Each structure stands twice: as C-alpha cells, then as structure tokens.
Amino acid sequence: MSSSICLFPDLSLHLLHHIPQNGGNNVFHVAKATFIRNTRVMIRAYPWSFVIGHIFSGVYTVLFAFFAYHYVFAGQLDENFAHLAGSSDYLSYAILGGAFYAFAVSTLMNVSRSLITELREGTLEAVLLTPSLRRGYFLGNVAQQLMRTLFEFSVIVLVGALFGLTLSQTNVWSAVLVWILSTGAFFCQALVLGSLMLWFRDTYITQNTLFAVMAFVSGVTFPIPYLPEWVQPLGLIMPLAPALDAFRQCVIQGAPLHAVSPQLFHMTALSLVYLVMGVWGIRRMEKRVMESIFG
Numbered sequence: 182m183s184s185s186i187c188l189f190p191d192l193s194l195h196l197l198h199h200i201p202q203n204g205g206n207n208v209f210h211v212a213k214a215t216f217i218r219n220t221r222v223m224i225r226a227y228p229w230s231f232v233i234g235h236i237f238s239g240v241y242t243v244l245f246a247f248f249a250y251h252y253v254f255a256g257q258l259d260e261n262f263a264h265l266a267g268s269s270d271y272l273s274y275a276i277l278g279g280a281f282y283a284f285a286v287s288t289l290m291n292v293s294r295s296l297i298t299e300l301r302e303g304t305l306e307a308v309l310l311t312p313s314l315r316r317g318y319f320l321g322n323v324a325q326q327l328m329r330t331l332f333e334f335s336v337i338v339l340v341g342a343l344f345g346l347t348l349s350q351t352n353v354w355s356a357v358l359v360w361i362l363s364t365g366a367f368f369c370q371a372l373v374l375g376s377l378m379l380w381f382r383d384t385y386i387t388q389n390t391l392f393a394v395m396a397f398v399s400g401v402t403f404p405i406p407y408l409p410e411w412v413q414p415l416g417l418i419m420p421l422a423p424a425l426d427a428f429r430q431c432v433i434q435g436a437p438l439h440a441v442s443p444q445l446f447h448m449t450a451l452s453l454v455y456l457v458m459g460v461w462g463i464r465r466m467e468k469r470v471m472e473s474i475f476g
Contacts, residue, residue, distance in 0.1 A: 208317040215321025220328070239336035242279030246272055246402070247344040265404035268433045272345035277429055278401040280337040284330045284360075285367050285421045286392050291326035292319055292371035293388065296463075297378045309467055323368050350435035358438055359427045362445060366420035366452040372459020379466035395421050420455070423447040 250256065250271050263269040295318070299305040308318065338346065378387050398405065398412060399421040405413055416422040427441035427448070438445075 208314050208320065211314055211317025212321035212324060215318050216325045219322065219325040223325075223329075236336055238283060239280070239333050240340050242283065242337055243276055243340045243344050243346075246275035246279060246341075249402075250275070250345075262404065265406050267430060270345075270347055270433060272341075273347045273433050274429065275402050276337065276341040276344070276346045277432055278425060280334050280341070281363075281425050281428055282396060282399070282401045282421065283333055283337065285363070285395065285424070287330045287333065288323065288326050288364060288367040289371045289374055289391070290388060291329075292322045292368060293374035293378055294384055295319065295322045296375055296467075297382070297384055300379075315463070315467075319368065319372070323364065327364065348432065351432045352435045352437060355431040355436065355438045355441070356428060359424065359431055359441065359445070362448065363420070363424035363428070366424060366448050366455075369452045369455035369459055370420055372463055373455050376459060376462025376466045379463075379469075395419055398422070400425060417447075418451065420448050420451045423451075 254271075258269065258271055262271070266274050268274060296305065296308075299308050338348070342348070374388065374391060378384050381387055394415065395401075398408065398416040399419045400416065401421075405416045405422065408416075423444040427444035430436040430441050430444075431438075
C-alpha cells in the first residue's frame with residue numbers, strides 16, 4: 182500500500198493534467214486517462230491477487246450451487262419453483278445468479294470506492310481541482326471494471342458448464358443488451374453508494390451491508406416470492422432484481438428483448454432515481470470534503 186501511495190499520485194496527476202479541454206471530447210479523454218491509470222495500478226500493485234481472487238470467486242459460486250442442489254436439496258425442488266423461476270433448471274438458475282451478482286458487486290465496488298480511495302491515497306485534491314468532467318472519471322472506472330467482471334464471468338461460465346450450466350437456448354444479443362443496460366443501472370446505484378461512503382468515511386460496513394441485502398432480496402439463489410411478504414419490497418428498489426430476472430430469461434429460456442421489457446422498464450426507472458440521488462449526493466460530498474481539506 183505504501184508503494185501505491187508513493188508512486189500512483191504522480192501517475193494520477195500526469196494523466197489528469199494532460200486532458201485536453203475541448204468540449205464534448207473531454208468526457209472521452211477523462212475516461213481514457215482514468216482507465217489507463219486504474220489498469221496500471223491493478224497490474225503493478227496486485228496482479229496475482231487479481232487473477233487468483235477472481236478465479237476462486239467464480240469457482241466457489243459454481244461449487245456452492247452444485248453441492249447445495251445435490252447434497253442439501255437431494256436434487257428435489259419445490260413444485261412452485263419452476264412457476265416462480267420460469268425454469269426447473271436450478272443449477273443454471275443459481276450459477277447465473279451468482280455470476281450476475283458478482284458482476285453487480287464488482288461494478289458497484291469499483292465505482293463507489295473510487296473517490297474515497299483517492300482520499301485515502303492523497304490524490305483526491307488533484308482529482309477535484311483538475312478541470313475535468315466528473316462523469317468521465319466515473320465512466321473510466323466503469324470501463325476498467327468491465328475488464329475484470331468479464332474475466333470473472335467467463336470463469337464462472339466455463340466452470341459452470343462442467344457442473345450443469347445449460348446455455349443451449351441462449352439469446353445472445355438479448356443477453357448482451359441486458360448486460361449493457363445493467364451496467365448503466367449499477368453505475369447509477371454506485372453513485373449513491375459512493376456518496377454514502379464519503380459521508381461515513383467508511384467502505385467495508387457500508388458496501389458489505391448493501392451487498393448482503395442485495396444477495397438476500399434480489400433473487401440470486403432463490404425466487405423473491407419465497408421471502409416473507411414484508412421483505413419482498415426491498416427487492417423492488419434493487420436494480421439487480423429486474424436485471425437478473427431479464428438476464429436469466431434471455432439465457433435460460435432464450436427470450437427476446439421485448440419479452441423482458443417490463444423488467445427493463447423497471448430497471449430504467451430505478452436507474453433514473455439513483456442517478457438523480459447519486460449526482461446530488463456526490464456533489465454535496467465533494468463540497469464537504471473540499472471544505473474539510475482547505476478549511
């Protein structure tokens with residue numbers, strides 16, 4: 182950590198101070214600079230932990246679903262499962278749920294932790310004072326994170342194929358479009374999470390609380406209607422729930438995009454709400470941080 186604090190502020194300053202201020206193209210240049218900076222940090226600071234950690238995470242997701250189905254449930258499912266889940270293929274249901282949950286968590290974590298990480302490493306002042314658009318900075322974080330999540334998701338799919346994941350009916354283009362739209366939804370939610378992190382000056386408790394609630398109420402390993410009625414509304418405010426439902430239908434059932442339009446509209450509405458809250462929260466927290474730094 183000490184080496185990253187010593188080396189990477191210079192890299193951050195170099196990249197951000199050489200962003201041309203040319204109107205609309207500024208967003209692209211900020212995103213590109215942030216992507217390059219974060220990628221170099223990842224490669225130089227923790228290359229082995231990145232590879233091994235994501236492989237273990239993917240394999241664990243697959244093995245948990247496999248052993249739970251065969252040794253806990255003895256291969257038997259509740260008769261309502263197929264009706265509620267839209268499929269009787271529990272292994273594909275659970276493995277895809279775990280893979281998409283990992284994708285959501287990685288996106289939320291990387292974007293939401295970006296500013297507070299800058300604060301801890303001593304580079305936040307440089308980021309806030311440079312004349313660059315903040316949305317470009319966050320988009321660069323999202324783009325860099327997609328590289329990680331695609332790798333993790335590929336591992337889960339490859340290992341999952343050995344343990345019962347079925348992809349023969351996948352509507353590829355619909356699944357890809359749902360993935361892209363989901364990225365935007367998680368980005369909007371991450372802005373809200375990031376402002377809360379800056380407010381509490383905390384990452385672990387804040388993010389882990391949200392991730393635990395998401396895993397429980399968003400239908401990752403079992404359909405939401407199995408939850409008590411008073412808990413189910415929590416899933417309605419999590420973009421992961423409609424995104425995961427739409428993605429499963431496209432992959433397991435081969436559903437076209439118009440068949441999952443209710444889930445996409447739900448996700449879009451949540452994205453707009455989180456975007457408004459996140460932009461307002463981030464601006465408020467940036468002002469508060471600058472006041473605390475410069476007194």
